Amino acid sequence: MDPFMQAAIDEAQLGLAEGGIPIGSVIVHDGKIIGRGHNRRVQEGSAIKHGEMDALENAGRQPARVYRDAVLYTTLSPCSMCSGAILLYGIRKVIVGENQTFMGEEELLRSRGVNVEVIDNHTCVDMMKGFIASKPELWNEDIGE
Amino acid sequence: MDPFMQAAIDEAQLGLAEGGIPIGSVIVHDGKIIGRGHNRRVQEGSAIKHGEMDALENAGRQPARVYRDAVLYTTLSPCSMCSGAILLYGIRKVIVGENQTFMGEEELLRSRGVNVEVIDNHTCVDMMKGFIASKPELWNEDIGE
Numbered sequence: 001m002d003p004f005m006q007a008a009i010d011e012a013q014l015g016l017a018e019g020g021i022p023i024g025s026v027i028v029h030d031g032k033i034i035g036r037g038h039n040r041r042v043q044e045g046s047a048i049k050h051g052e053m054d055a056l057e058n059a060g061r062q063p064a065r066v067y068r069d070a071v072l073y074t075t076l077s078p079c080s081m082c083s084g085a086i087l088l089y090g091i092r093k094v095i096v097g098e099n100q101t102f103m104g105e106e107e108l109l110r111s112r113g114v115n116v117e118v119i120d121n122h123t124c125v126d127m128m129k130g131f132i133a134s135k136p137e138l139w140n141e142d143i144g145e
Numbered sequence: 146m147d148p149f150m151q152a153a154i155d156e157a158q159l160g161l162a163e164g165g166i167p168i169g170s171v172i173v174h175d176g177k178i179i180g181r182g183h184n185r186r187v188q189e190g191s192a193i194k195h196g197e198m199d200a201l202e203n204a205g206r207q208p209a210r211v212y213r214d215a216v217l218y219t220t221l222s223p224c225s226m227c228s229g230a231i232l233l234y235g236i237r238k239v240i241v242g243e244n245q246t247f248m249g250e251e252e253l254l255r256s257r258g259v260n261v262e263v264i265d266n267h268t269c270v271d272m273m274k275g276f277i278a279s280k281p282e283l284w285n286e287d288i289g290e
Binding site: 049061 | 228
Protein backbone atom coordinates (compact mmCIF):
# COMPACT_ATOMS: atom_id res chain seq x y z
CA MET A 1 0.00 0.00 0.00
CA ASP A 2 1.18 3.49 -0.91
CA PRO A 3 1.98 5.13 2.47
CA PHE A 4 0.21 8.32 1.42
CA MET A 5 -3.03 6.51 0.59
CA GLN A 6 -2.61 4.68 3.89
CA ALA A 7 -2.37 8.08 5.62
CA ALA A 8 -5.59 9.17 3.90
CA ILE A 9 -7.27 5.94 5.06
CA ASP A 10 -5.97 6.54 8.59
CA GLU A 11 -7.61 9.98 8.49
CA ALA A 12 -10.89 8.45 7.30
CA GLN A 13 -10.81 5.88 10.09
CA LEU A 14 -10.06 8.61 12.64
CA GLY A 15 -13.16 10.43 11.37
CA LEU A 16 -15.24 7.28 11.72
CA ALA A 17 -14.02 6.79 15.29
CA GLU A 18 -15.15 10.35 16.04
CA GLY A 19 -18.66 9.48 14.84
CA GLY A 20 -18.06 11.19 11.51
CA ILE A 21 -18.08 10.38 7.81
CA PRO A 22 -15.08 8.19 6.89
CA ILE A 23 -13.40 10.14 4.12
CA GLY A 24 -9.79 11.22 4.46
CA SER A 25 -7.23 13.06 2.39
CA VAL A 26 -3.60 14.08 2.41
CA ILE A 27 -1.69 16.54 0.26
CA VAL A 28 1.88 15.60 -0.59
CA HIS A 29 4.64 17.89 -1.77
CA ASP A 30 8.24 16.92 -2.34
CA GLY A 31 7.61 13.49 -0.82
CA LYS A 32 6.16 14.90 2.40
CA ILE A 33 2.62 15.33 3.71
CA ILE A 34 1.96 19.09 3.97
CA GLY A 35 -1.73 18.82 4.88
CA ARG A 36 -3.99 16.03 6.12
CA GLY A 37 -7.64 15.97 7.04
CA HIS A 38 -10.95 14.23 7.18
CA ASN A 39 -14.62 15.05 6.77
CA ARG A 40 -15.84 17.13 9.72
CA ARG A 41 -19.56 17.50 9.00
CA VAL A 42 -20.55 15.80 12.24
CA GLN A 43 -17.63 16.84 14.42
CA GLU A 44 -17.76 20.58 13.61
CA GLY A 45 -21.22 20.88 12.07
CA SER A 46 -19.36 21.86 8.93
CA ALA A 47 -20.90 22.11 5.48
CA ILE A 48 -17.56 22.79 3.78
CA LYS A 49 -15.05 20.51 5.50
CA HIS A 50 -15.01 17.49 3.29
CA GLY A 51 -11.83 15.45 3.70
CA GLU A 52 -10.03 17.17 0.82
CA MET A 53 -11.09 20.64 2.01
CA ASP A 54 -9.89 19.88 5.53
CA ALA A 55 -6.52 18.75 4.15
CA LEU A 56 -6.25 21.96 2.10
CA GLU A 57 -7.17 24.05 5.14
CA ASN A 58 -4.62 22.25 7.30
CA ALA A 59 -1.93 22.73 4.63
CA GLY A 60 -2.47 26.45 5.18
CA ARG A 61 -1.69 29.26 2.78
CA GLN A 62 0.72 27.90 0.19
CA PRO A 63 2.26 29.55 -2.85
CA ALA A 64 0.93 28.52 -6.26
CA ARG A 65 4.13 26.63 -7.11
CA VAL A 66 3.58 24.26 -4.16
CA TYR A 67 0.03 23.37 -5.21
CA ARG A 68 1.14 22.85 -8.81
CA ASP A 69 3.69 20.25 -7.73
CA ALA A 70 1.49 18.65 -5.09
CA VAL A 71 -0.39 15.37 -5.24
CA LEU A 72 -3.75 15.08 -3.48
CA TYR A 73 -4.74 11.67 -2.13
CA THR A 74 -8.35 11.07 -1.21
CA THR A 75 -10.14 7.90 -0.13
CA LEU A 76 -13.21 8.78 -2.25
CA SER A 77 -13.79 10.31 -5.67
CA PRO A 78 -13.87 14.10 -5.12
CA CYS A 79 -17.25 15.86 -5.27
CA SER A 80 -17.81 19.07 -7.23
CA MET A 81 -16.74 21.30 -4.32
CA CYS A 82 -13.47 19.46 -3.71
CA SER A 83 -12.82 19.15 -7.44
CA GLY A 84 -13.38 22.88 -7.77
CA ALA A 85 -10.82 23.49 -5.02
CA ILE A 86 -8.35 21.23 -6.85
CA LEU A 87 -8.90 23.31 -10.00
CA LEU A 88 -8.66 26.63 -8.12
CA TYR A 89 -5.24 25.75 -6.77
CA GLY A 90 -4.01 24.04 -9.90
CA ILE A 91 -3.24 20.70 -8.25
CA ARG A 92 -2.28 18.53 -11.19
CA LYS A 93 -2.39 15.02 -9.77
CA VAL A 94 -5.11 13.32 -7.72
CA ILE A 95 -5.03 9.73 -6.46
CA VAL A 96 -8.49 8.40 -5.62
CA GLY A 97 -9.10 5.42 -3.34
CA GLU A 98 -12.35 4.40 -4.99
CA ASN A 99 -15.28 5.69 -7.05
CA GLN A 100 -17.67 2.73 -6.71
CA THR A 101 -19.74 4.19 -3.89
CA PHE A 102 -19.68 7.76 -5.24
CA MET A 103 -18.57 9.10 -8.61
CA GLY A 104 -17.30 12.64 -8.28
CA GLU A 105 -16.17 15.10 -10.92
CA GLU A 106 -13.34 13.01 -12.32
CA GLU A 107 -14.40 13.80 -15.88
CA LEU A 108 -14.38 17.56 -15.24
CA LEU A 109 -10.95 17.31 -13.62
CA ARG A 110 -9.53 15.33 -16.54
CA SER A 111 -11.07 17.76 -19.04
CA ARG A 112 -9.06 20.51 -17.31
CA GLY A 113 -5.82 18.57 -17.50
CA VAL A 114 -5.70 17.00 -14.04
CA ASN A 115 -4.18 13.53 -13.87
CA VAL A 116 -6.74 11.47 -11.92
CA GLU A 117 -5.78 7.95 -10.94
CA VAL A 118 -8.32 5.61 -9.30
CA ILE A 119 -6.72 2.74 -7.41
CA ASP A 120 -9.90 0.81 -6.51
CA ASN A 121 -8.83 0.09 -2.96
CA HIS A 122 -11.03 -2.44 -1.17
CA THR A 123 -10.50 -0.88 2.28
CA CYS A 124 -11.85 2.42 0.95
CA VAL A 125 -14.82 0.69 -0.69
CA ASP A 126 -15.64 -1.31 2.44
CA MET A 127 -15.42 1.78 4.70
CA MET A 128 -17.88 3.72 2.57
CA LYS A 129 -20.25 0.81 1.95
CA GLY A 130 -20.45 0.14 5.68
CA PHE A 131 -20.95 3.81 6.47
CA ILE A 132 -23.61 4.42 3.80
CA ALA A 133 -25.53 1.33 4.92
CA SER A 134 -25.48 2.44 8.55
CA LYS A 135 -26.17 6.20 8.12
CA PRO A 136 -27.75 6.81 4.71
CA GLU A 137 -29.32 10.15 5.71
CA LEU A 138 -26.03 11.58 6.91
CA TRP A 139 -24.37 10.44 3.70
CA ASN A 140 -27.09 12.02 1.55
CA GLU A 141 -26.69 15.29 3.43
CA ASP A 142 -22.97 15.28 2.74
CA ILE A 143 -23.50 15.01 -1.01
CA GLY A 144 -26.39 17.48 -1.11
CA GLU A 145 -29.14 14.91 -1.64
CA MET B 146 -30.02 48.37 -4.30
CA ASP B 147 -31.22 44.87 -3.51
CA PRO B 148 -30.86 44.59 0.29
CA PHE B 149 -29.31 41.13 -0.02
CA MET B 150 -26.59 42.34 -2.39
CA GLN B 151 -26.09 45.25 0.01
CA ALA B 152 -25.60 42.72 2.82
CA ALA B 153 -22.98 40.90 0.71
CA ILE B 154 -21.22 44.23 0.07
CA ASP B 155 -21.36 45.00 3.81
CA GLU B 156 -19.64 41.65 4.44
CA ALA B 157 -16.96 42.47 1.86
CA GLN B 158 -16.33 45.86 3.43
CA LEU B 159 -16.12 44.28 6.87
CA GLY B 160 -13.45 41.95 5.48
CA LEU B 161 -11.54 44.88 4.02
CA ALA B 162 -11.66 46.70 7.37
CA GLU B 163 -10.15 43.58 8.96
CA GLY B 164 -7.22 43.75 6.52
CA GLY B 165 -8.69 41.01 4.37
CA ILE B 166 -9.85 40.45 0.82
CA PRO B 167 -13.11 42.33 0.13
CA ILE B 168 -15.43 39.62 -1.11
CA GLY B 169 -18.70 38.93 0.66
CA SER B 170 -21.65 36.64 0.26
CA VAL B 171 -25.05 35.89 1.74
CA ILE B 172 -27.38 32.94 1.29
CA VAL B 173 -31.08 33.73 1.29
CA HIS B 174 -33.94 31.33 1.90
CA ASP B 175 -37.60 32.24 2.14
CA GLY B 176 -36.73 35.93 2.08
CA LYS B 177 -34.28 35.69 4.99
CA ILE B 178 -30.50 35.55 5.22
CA ILE B 179 -29.58 32.11 6.58
CA GLY B 180 -25.81 32.48 6.18
CA ARG B 181 -23.45 35.37 5.60
CA GLY B 182 -19.70 35.56 5.30
CA HIS B 183 -16.60 37.05 3.77
CA ASN B 184 -13.20 35.92 2.61
CA ARG B 185 -11.01 34.94 5.58
CA ARG B 186 -7.67 34.13 3.95
CA VAL B 187 -5.84 36.81 5.90
CA GLN B 188 -7.92 36.79 9.08
CA GLU B 189 -7.81 33.00 9.66
CA GLY B 190 -4.97 31.98 7.37
CA SER B 191 -7.64 30.06 5.50
CA ALA B 192 -7.20 28.51 2.06
CA ILE B 193 -10.86 27.47 1.82
CA LYS B 194 -12.86 30.34 3.29
CA HIS B 195 -13.73 32.38 0.27
CA GLY B 196 -16.75 34.62 0.87
CA GLU B 197 -19.22 32.10 -0.52
CA MET B 198 -17.68 29.22 1.45
CA ASP B 199 -17.80 31.25 4.66
CA ALA B 200 -21.47 32.00 4.05
CA LEU B 201 -22.16 28.29 3.46
CA GLU B 202 -20.27 27.37 6.62
CA ASN B 203 -22.14 29.96 8.65
CA ALA B 204 -25.47 28.72 7.28
CA GLY B 205 -24.58 25.41 8.94
CA ARG B 206 -25.88 21.98 8.04
CA GLN B 207 -29.04 22.46 6.00
CA PRO B 208 -31.33 19.92 4.38
CA ALA B 209 -31.15 19.59 0.60
CA ARG B 210 -34.56 21.24 0.14
CA VAL B 211 -33.30 24.47 1.74
CA TYR B 212 -30.29 24.72 -0.59
CA ARG B 213 -32.46 24.00 -3.61
CA ASP B 214 -34.72 26.96 -2.82
CA ALA B 215 -31.91 29.26 -1.72
CA VAL B 216 -30.34 32.16 -3.59
CA LEU B 217 -26.64 32.84 -3.16
CA TYR B 218 -25.49 36.45 -3.47
CA THR B 219 -21.80 37.14 -3.97
CA THR B 220 -19.95 40.37 -4.70
CA LEU B 221 -17.62 38.64 -7.18
CA SER B 222 -18.02 35.96 -9.85
CA PRO B 223 -17.56 32.61 -8.02
CA CYS B 224 -14.28 30.73 -8.55
CA SER B 225 -14.18 27.01 -9.32
CA MET B 226 -14.18 26.02 -5.62
CA CYS B 227 -17.21 28.14 -4.74
CA SER B 228 -18.97 27.15 -7.97
CA GLY B 229 -18.32 23.51 -7.10
CA ALA B 230 -19.89 24.07 -3.67
CA ILE B 231 -22.93 25.66 -5.34
CA LEU B 232 -23.24 22.56 -7.55
CA LEU B 233 -22.72 20.16 -4.63
CA TYR B 234 -25.61 21.65 -2.72
CA GLY B 235 -27.82 22.21 -5.73
CA ILE B 236 -28.25 25.95 -5.23
CA ARG B 237 -30.18 26.99 -8.29
CA LYS B 238 -29.85 30.76 -8.33
CA VAL B 239 -26.74 32.92 -7.95
CA ILE B 240 -26.63 36.71 -8.08
CA VAL B 241 -23.16 38.06 -8.86
CA GLY B 242 -22.05 41.62 -8.09
CA GLU B 243 -19.52 41.77 -10.89
CA ASN B 244 -17.28 39.70 -13.15
CA GLN B 245 -15.09 42.43 -14.63
CA THR B 246 -12.17 41.96 -12.25
CA PHE B 247 -12.44 38.14 -12.15
CA MET B 248 -14.44 35.77 -14.31
CA GLY B 249 -15.34 32.66 -12.37
CA GLU B 250 -17.07 29.48 -13.49
CA GLU B 251 -20.31 31.09 -14.62
CA GLU B 252 -20.34 29.03 -17.79
CA LEU B 253 -19.95 25.75 -15.88
CA LEU B 254 -22.76 26.76 -13.50
CA ARG B 255 -25.10 27.64 -16.37
CA SER B 256 -24.24 24.40 -18.17
CA ARG B 257 -25.48 22.56 -15.05
CA GLY B 258 -28.73 24.49 -14.93
CA VAL B 259 -27.87 27.20 -12.39
CA ASN B 260 -29.47 30.58 -13.02
CA VAL B 261 -26.56 33.05 -12.80
CA GLU B 262 -27.37 36.74 -12.91
CA VAL B 263 -24.60 39.35 -13.05
CA ILE B 264 -25.72 42.80 -11.92
CA ASP B 265 -22.53 44.75 -12.77
CA ASN B 266 -22.50 46.74 -9.57
CA HIS B 267 -20.02 49.61 -9.56
CA THR B 268 -19.38 49.42 -5.80
CA CYS B 269 -18.32 45.77 -6.19
CA VAL B 270 -16.09 46.63 -9.17
CA ASP B 271 -14.48 49.57 -7.37
CA MET B 272 -13.80 47.52 -4.20
CA MET B 273 -12.01 44.79 -6.15
CA LYS B 274 -10.11 47.16 -8.44
CA GLY B 275 -8.82 49.09 -5.44
CA PHE B 276 -7.90 45.94 -3.59
CA ILE B 277 -6.15 44.24 -6.53
CA ALA B 278 -4.15 47.42 -7.23
CA SER B 279 -3.05 47.67 -3.59
CA LYS B 280 -2.32 43.99 -2.86
CA PRO B 281 -1.80 42.11 -6.13
CA GLU B 282 0.19 39.26 -4.53
CA LEU B 283 -2.50 38.53 -1.97
CA TRP B 284 -5.10 38.54 -4.70
CA ASN B 285 -3.08 36.16 -6.86
CA GLU B 286 -2.70 33.81 -3.92
CA ASP B 287 -6.46 33.78 -3.42
CA ILE B 288 -7.10 32.67 -6.99
CA GLY B 289 -4.24 30.16 -7.06
CA GLU B 290 -1.95 32.23 -9.28
